[in-house]
Amino acid sequence: MKKFLTPLLNYSKGIKSVRNELWNSLKSIVNSFITDVEFNAALDEALYFYNQKKETLKYIFNQDFEKSPDIAVVLVGRPYLILSPYMNKGIPDIIGEMGVRTCFQDMLVYNHQDYSDIDYLLKVFPWYYAANILETAKVTAVTKNLYPVLITAFKCAPDSFLIDYFKKNNGCTSKTLSDPANR
Helix, strand or coil, X not given: CCCCCCCCCCHHHCHHHHHHHHHHHHHHHHCCCCCHHHHHHHHHHHHHHHHHHHHHHHHHHHHHCCCCCCCEEEEECCHHHHCCCCCCCCHHHHHHHCCCEEEEHHXXXXXXXXXXXXXXXXXXXXXXXXXXXXXXXXXXXXCCCEEXXXXXXXXXXXXXXXXXXXXXXXXXXXCECCEHHHC
């Protein structure tokens, strides 16, 4: 009989908690050929690689998007929806074919943003991506020539709560593509 590994990774408890949960899940299987020291070294290497790639995305955004006078769209939502052509229904390609530059929410640089108007929501939303989507909406609302496009699966319970707040921007500056004067 095959078993599934089902570690519960709660990043809000910090990397030490994630590290312990992963090792506790894996050690009965790999303990005979991987030590906890080797596991920790491998995890550190993976996290370093991940963080370097995230920084590269932000660098690309800084170089290509922030300095351009043209409008751009930030694709906002859960990575498995936005980044999968099967789940996003070709929306990023449709926007790109219209000549509008697109980027993913992880590419944004949050330079000293004031979140006081949405701070309460960021604290009460128990879902990481829902809070991240609200932060992204706030950043795009105050960034010239940047517009958010939310890609969601409405049957996702957290997204059903989020959509209304996203539409209202909850105190964020409202703007539309048809009225650039709103910038």
